[in-house]
Amino acid sequence: MAALSAADSEKLQKLQSAVSGLTQISENEKSGFINLVSRYLSGEAQHVDWSKIQTPTDEIVVPYDSMPPVPTDSAEVQQLLEKLVVLKLNGGLGTTMGCTGPKSVIEVRNGLTFLDLIVTQIETLNSKYGCNVPLLLMNSFNTHEDTQKIVEKYKNSKIEIHTFNQSQFPRLVIEDFMPLPCKGNSGKDGWYPPGHGDVFSALMNSGKLDALLSKGKEYVFVANSDNLGAIVDLKILNHLVKNKNEYCMEVTPKTLADVKGGTLISYEGKVQLLEIAQVPDEHVNEFKSIEKFKIFNTNNLWVNLNAIKRLVQENALKMEIIPNPKEVDGVKVLQLETAAGAAIKFFNQAIGSNVPRSRFLPVKASSDLLLVQSDLYTLADGLVTRNSARANPANPAIELGPEFKKVADFLKRFKSIPSIVELDSLKVSGDVWFGTGVTLKGKVTINAKSGEKLEIPDGAVLENKDINGLGDL
Structure with missing residues (x-):
């Protein structure tokens, strides 16, 4: 780490004494x-030397299809499953989608929430193989109380559910580098x-890591709670156990929708995550190209629990810092964050696995909700599976x-979700309402003129249509 300047040292000392209170x-x-x-102030190199970047080989980013098949013997x-724990990142609120409370309680399909589906998946696994795979939820101070109440409803289910909180850090006031809570802002807004990336130390500090190790658990499968494709995969687990890989990041082929996603590279002999923020300006277009960087990080991660303990104890997990400037009540503040994927370079025998796109099905916006609630997917045992009737591999x-x-x-705007198995693209703008049993095919654009309410009638079939008013229906 670079030495701090005198001014920065003084800044850090002042901050330290404020934080201690x-x-x-x-x-x-x-x-x-x-x-x-202190790592942020020392200006640790964030940029990479572009000339040293190499494309990882199949040994480092293992093609999913080349992994050995799952053992056929159920014993x-x-x-294998007795070694596993599933951890869902549950710190996010559903605010972008207009919800209060944890995002994981948004109803995804048939009245079931993300959390309902996750619990059902693990219950099914436990009863099928007679094992005990526990579910851990990492909450933030924003989602903790609500999650505690919600988890109550699963108390009779055949699954152990544990919750713990990730760290709570004070927002930094940019002007004088002091913690916002010391400025009289003592509510939730003062914190973040x-x-x-905090998952590793939070697991350790909460006592959950040691408790899991004492029960013989060896691997944790970490994923975002809103990724419906992130289900337990025995093939990956089997590969890691056999090859003693301490860390595996699932990556999948990049499409034009994913050009900003982090990618895996070989760098100075190690596998490393490259994020867009680390890319020098003159190479950003190259980074976004799907020719050179063909894969991106799904944030489905498999990590060895003993390795987490070792690295946290050694204070070795120095992931790249992501500065996130915000404004709270007119005050400019800074949040310093880290991402779990960036930890890959600190683990031994770390690999990526190039998995099918079906393992990446996040719901970030209402447009994603339309996809997963439609006939494009079916639901069984908590698993959301792509409808084989769709010919086009892309959504x-x-x-x-x-x-x-x-x-x-x-x-409110959909009496029922339209059939979209044969849809290529849909663009909707203005005050549009959908009746029941609507079918959309090919390329459909629906644009209600300003001040006009446009209702798509029950049973309408729209194929390759441009609709700008009632007259076009």
């Missing part, structure tokens, strides 16, 4: 925060969760106007 957070959180800030499968491109942004508004 904050009673809302633990000593672990205080030292974690100060550690992050062997049970043994420092990104999912339709869907763009819904701001009228559909909030989940409640989205649901």
